[in-house]
Amino acid sequence: MTMRRDVHEELRARLHEAAGGHEPDRESILARVERGMAGPAASAHRATSPPVFGWMRVAGATAAVAGVLAVGGYAVASAVKDEAAPQQQEVATSPTPTPTPSPDATSRAAVPPVDPTPTTSPERRESAPPPSGKPSASVTARPPAATEDGPLWSDGSVDPHSNDFWAQSNITIKTREELTALTVRLRVAQTGGVSDAGAWRSLPENDFTLTVNEQDGFLVYTWTLREGRKVRAGEWVFAGQFDHDRGGRDAGTDRYTVTAAAGSDRLSVGGGFAAVNHTDGADDAGGDS
Template identity: 55%
Template sequence: MTGPRRDGDVDGELRARLHEAAGAHRPDRARMLARIEHGKAVGDRRPARRPLPGWVRVAGATAAVAAVLVAGGYTVASAVRDDAGVRRPVATSPGSREPGAREPGPLRSSGVVDPHSNEFWAQSNVTLRVGAPLTALTVELRVAQTGSVTSTGAWRSLPEGDFTFTADERDGFLVYRWTLREGRTVPAGEWVFAGQYNHERGGRDAGGDRYSATATAGSGRLSVAGGFTAGG
């Protein structure tokens, strides 16, 4: 008859069985090596992260700043300027006689039929662009007599008291003439001299109309002349 088992006997038996199981275990070395090789292969296929060149980092920072400025409603302009691409005024010779703008130095001009003209009435505008004060100025507007052309008035954007004015007909033209009074000066700026007139019903051809202006400035005597274009 077997007596009761003591705790020491149980522990000894358990240790014996564990030792026996450990001795019987044989790790699958081939499978472990396969896993290690697989891990190395995957790592080798991953692209290496190379450091970015300095210019790329600078460009990225610039783009980020630009994005912030645009989001804030600012305009980003180039810091590089090409002086060859800057537009500059182009001067024409004083002898030019084509209709439209004139540019002989400090006095420029243009002539246009006012866009508010209609089939019975018209206004011709002479615009002077003065680059320096003038001590003498005479402006003459000649409207060709194309049929029933009669004056209905005139005006200028400079003070009326600074000019003498005449309007009469001669040599087939209605002639308006403004002359700067002695001792008065025309300051630099853009000034308009306008003649108003009735004409026969229908569209009137202003191809025969002319204007001219002579002036005196610190640089000497100046003159401009030209025809009229249709206002738009």
């Protein structure tokens, strides 16, 4: 960039020196014009041409002198213009001032830069303890009412005819094979005022023995198939009846078990008691009333 500027300055200096040293010699120019006009050809031409052409030659010579002067002036003007050019270039290359942002831009909140490195996932909560697979100690899990083992199936339910003072728990069994041994046990939790009020089964009464007693806070009904008797394939019901304190009763802690034999197979089912729909249409989930 410095070498190029030096070349330009040297060229401008030479042009300026040449323009300043040029001085047109007006007397020589006029003498040459007069000599041309005084020649023989010029005399013959003046003799045969009207006087007006002589004045035209003088005007042409004057125009030529003016042209020489104009060329000299143009050279001087060019030198001056080239001398002022660096200043104009300096102005053109000056930095452009930063424009003032609009009110909308100044009122807009700054956007933070995007961080390519992800931080901890928002779904991950370090302070939250890991979920436990065990239920809370304050919640008692209710076993399923219906269970199945091979050809034997069972279900426990509270009879819909139960009321505020009395209840009946039903155990339904289904077997696809003949049973050579069968024991059905109903355990009614002592929730207050629970006492035996009777029992029945849909199989012949003489085929079973029945015992009722209290054990570890439960009223226990036990039906046992007598030796040598059999239970044919089909669906059968065993029911225990009992009184209890006035009001709705929760059967959530009542349980039943069924053990049986089908040929050489030993079978076992059991569970809790499902909700009851009373005759008045009320729904008591897992309880009597």
